[in-house]
Amino acid sequence: MSKPLISVRGLTKVFGDFTAVNGINFDVAKGESFGLLGPNGAGKSTTMRILAATSTRTSGTVEILDKDPEKFGPLVRAHLGIVPQEDNLDGELTVTENLFIYGRYFGLPKKFIKAKIEELLEFAQLEEKRDVKVQALSGGMKRRLTIARGLVSEPDILLLDEPTTGLDPQARHILWDRLFRLKEQGVTLVLTTHFMDEAEQLCDRLVVMDKGAIMAEGSPQGLIKQYSSKEVLEVRFGSDRNKEVAPQLSQMCERMETLPDRLLMYTEDGEKLLEQIAAAKLHPTTSLVRRSSLEDVFLRLTGRTLIE
Amino acid sequence: MNTGIDVPQIQRYGALYIASARLKSMSKWKAIIAAVDIGNPLFYLIAVGVGIGVLVEKGSGTSGTNGIKYIAFIAPALLANSAIAGVMDETVFPTIEGFKWRKLFFAQNATPITGRQIALGVYLSALCRAIFSVSVYYLLLIAFNVVEFGSSILLIPIAVLGGGAFGAIILYAAAKIEKDDQFFNILGRLVIMPMFLFSGTFFPLSSMPIYLQPIGWISPLWHATELGREAAFDYGISNLMVAVHLTFLSTLVAIGITLSMRQFERRLAK
Numbered sequence: 314m315s316k317p318l319i320s321v322r323g324l325t326k327v328f329g330d331f332t333a334v335n336g337i338n339f340d341v342a343k344g345e346s347f348g349l350l351g352p353n354g355a356g357k358s359t360t361m362r363i364l365a366a367t368s369t370r371t372s373g374t375v376e377i378l379d380k381d382p383e384k385f386g387p388l389v390r391a392h393l394g395i396v397p398q399e400d401n402l403d404g405e406l407t408v409t410e411n412l413f414i415y416g417r418y419f420g421l422p423k424k425f426i427k428a429k430i431e432e433l434l435e436f437a438q439l440e441e442k443r444d445v446k447v448q449a450l451s452g453g454m455k456r457r458l459t460i461a462r463g464l465v466s467e468p469d470i471l472l473l474d475e476p477t478t479g480l481d482p483q484a485r486h487i488l489w490d491r492l493f494r495l496k497e498q499g500v501t502l503v504l505t506t507h508f509m510d511e512a513e514q515l516c517d518r519l520v521v522m523d524k525g526a527i528m529a530e531g532s533p534q535g536l537i538k539q540y541s542s543k544e545v546l547e548v549r550f551g552s553d554r555n556k557e558v559a560p561q562l563s564q565m566c567e568r569m570e571t572l573p574d575r576l577l578m579y580t581e582d583g584e585k586l587l588e589q590i591a592a593a594k595l596h597p598t599t600s601l602v603r604r605s606s607l608e609d610v611f612l613r614l615t616g617r618t619l620i621e
Numbered sequence: 622m623n624t625g626i627d628v629p630q631i632q633r634y635g636a637l638y639i640a641s642a643r644l645k646s647m648s649k650w651k652a653i654i655a656a657v658d659i660g661n662p663l664f665y666l667i668a669v670g671v672g673i674g675v676l677v678e679k680g681s682g683t684s685g686t687n688g689i690k691y692i693a694f695i696a697p698a699l700l701a702n703s704a705i706a707g708v709m710d711e712t713v714f715p716t717i718e719g720f721k722w723r724k725l726f727f728a729q730n731a732t733p734i735t736g737r738q739i740a741l742g743v744y745l746s747a748l749c750r751a752i753f754s755v756s757v758y759y760l761l762l763i764a765f766n767v768v769e770f771g772s773s774i775l776l777i778p779i780a781v782l783g784g785g786a787f788g789a790i791i792l793y794a795a796a797k798i799e800k801d802d803q804f805f806n807i808l809g810r811l812v813i814m815p816m817f818l819f820s821g822t823f824f825p826l827s828s829m830p831i832y833l834q835p836i837g838w839i840s841p842l843w844h845a846t847e848l849g850r851e852a853a854f855d856y857g858i859s860n861l862m863v864a865v866h867l868t869f870l871s872t873l874v875a876i877g878i879t880l881s882m883r884q885f886e887r888r889l890a891k
Contacts, residue, residue: 365731367727367730367731367889367890368890368891369890386733386735387628387631387632387733387734387735388628388733390731390732390733391623391626391628391631391732391733392623392626393731395731397724397727397728397731399724401723401724401725401727401728402728403646403723403725403728404723405646405649406645406646406649410645414642414645415728415732417638417641417642418631418635418638418639418642418729418732418733418734419623419626419631419732419733420626420627420628420630420631420634420638420733421623421625421626422625425625462728466623466626466732467623468623
C-alpha cells in the first residue's frame with residue numbers, strides 16, 4: 314500500500330476542561346472515501362477543522378500530504394478542498410463571482426479559474442444560476458455551490474463536514490449523486506455525518522465516533538457484520554406495554570434494544586421471529602423486518618441512537 | 622496535485638487578494654457609498670459655511686482661529702473625520718460579519734490565505750475607502766472655495782493617516798468582541814461622538830479646560846486635524862509638534878495592525 318494521504322495518531326483536542334477529541338488514530342488512503350460517523354458533539358467537526366489545517370491540536374501527530382498541518386497551514390491548505398458545515402458563501406456576490414474570488418485565494422491564474430468555473434457550474438447543476446446572487450439560491454443549491462467552490466483548486470482531498478444536514482430528501486439525493494461522481498473520479502473524500510444512510514452510501518471505510526473517541530472502524534458492511542445481526546425486527550406494542558413484554562421477547566432473540574417507542578430485536582431471520590411472537594400470543598401493533606444498518610452498530614456500541 | 626498553486630506567491634500577495642475581494646463587495650454598494658461620501662460633506666459645508674460660520678465670525682471674527690475663516694478652520698477636521706467614518710464602515714462591519722454573521726473569514730482561511738493576511742487585507746481595503754471619501758471631500762472643499770489647491774493637497778494623506786490610525790485600533794476591537802449587541806451603540810455614542818466634539822474640531826483644543834484636553838491628546842482626530850491645519854494654512858505649529866502628531870498616528874497604526882493580525886489568527890484557529 315502506498316503512503317496514506319492523511320495519517321492521524323493520538324490526536325487530542327481539549328477546550329478548557331472539555332476533551333472534544335480524545336486520542337484518535339486513523340489513516341486515509343489516496344482515492345478512498347472515508348467517513349467519521351457519530352452524533353452531534355462526538356468530536357467530528359473538531360477533527361475536521363484540524364485536518365483542514367485551520368485549528369490547532371492539543372497533542373498527537375497529524376500528517377496530511379506528508380506535512381504537519383499546524384506547521385505548514387498554507388502549504389497543506391493549498392491542496393485541500395473544504396466544505397464546511399455552515400455555508401459561508403458571500404451572499405452578496407453571484408455564483409460565478411464566489412467561485413472566481415475563491416480561486417484567486419489559491420493564486421490561480423484568471424484564465425484557469427474561468428475555464429474551471431464552466432466545468433464546476435455544470436457539475437453543480439448551476440449553469441442557469443451563474444449570474445444570480447447567492448442569497449437567492451435554495452439550500453441545496455448553496456450546498457452544491459459550496460462543494461463546487463471547494464473543487465475550484467483541484468484539491469487532492471475534499472473534506473466535507475455534514476454535507477447534507479438541513480437539506481430536504483430530494484436535495485440530499487442530488488448531492489449524494491454528485492459526491493458519488495467525485496468518488497468515481499478518484500477524488501479522496503473525507504466526510505463527517507450523523508446520517509447512517511449517508512455513511513453507507515458514500516463511504517468505503519469509516520470510523521464510528523462517540524464522545525471524542527473512535528468506537529469502531531471498518532467498511533459499512535464489515536461493521537454491520539461484526540456488530541449486528543443480519544436482520545432486525547422492530548416491534549411496537551404501545552409505549553406502556555413495550556416494557557411489559559420486553560423480558561419475554563428478549564428470550565426469543567440474540568439481542569434486544571429497548572427504545573422509548575419501540576423494541577429492536579436482532580436476529581438472522583426476522584419473519585421467523587415474528588411468527589414466534591405471534592405464536593406466543595403477543596400481538597404488536599406494528600412490526601417491521603429490515604436489514605441491519607449502521608444505526609444498529611452505533612446503538613450496539615454506545616447504547617444510544619445517532620439522532621437523539 | 623494542482624501544480625498551478627504557487628504558495629510563496631500567495632504568502633506575498635494574499636492580503637491584496639483579500640483587499641480586492643473586499644473592494645468587489647464594496648462596489649456592490651457603490652451608489653450608497655457615493656451618496657454618503659458626497660452628501661455628508663455637502664450638508665456640513667452648507668450648514669457650517671453659511672450658517673454657523675457666519676454666526677461665529679459675527680461674534681468674534683477670526684481671532685479665535687488664528688485668522689482663518691471658520692469653515693476653513695474646521696475643514697481639516699471634517700476631512701479627517703470623514704476618513705475615520707469611512708475606515709470604520711469598512712473595518713467594523715466586515716470584521717463582525719466575517720467572524721460571526723456570515724463567517725466569510727473562515728471560508729477565506731480554508732485556502733492558503735492566513736488570518737494575518739485577512740486582517741491586513743480588510744485594513745487595506747478600508748484605507749482605499751478612506752482615500753475615496755477624503756478625495757471627494759477635498760474636491761468639494763476646492764469647489765466651495767474653502768481651501769486653495771496647493772499644499773492643501775496634503776490634507777488627503779493626512780486625513781487618511783488619521784482614519785488609518787483609528788481604524789487599526791477599531792479593527793482589533795471588532796475582531797476581539799464576541800457579543801456585538803452593544804458594540805455599535807457604545808462605539809457610536811461613547812467613542813465617536815465625544816471624539817468628534819472634543820478633538821479641537823470646532824474650536825482649538827487649548828480653549829477647552831485643561832481637564833478635558835486629554836481627550837484630544839489621545840484622539841487620532843485631533844492629531845490629524847492639527848497636521849491638516851498646518852499643511853493647509855501654515856497654522857503655526859512647531860516642527861516638534863508636527864513630529865509628535867506624525868509619530869502618534871504612525872504608532873497607533875503599527876500597534877493596531879500588529880494586534881489585529883494576531884487576533885485574527887487566534888480567533889480563526891480556535
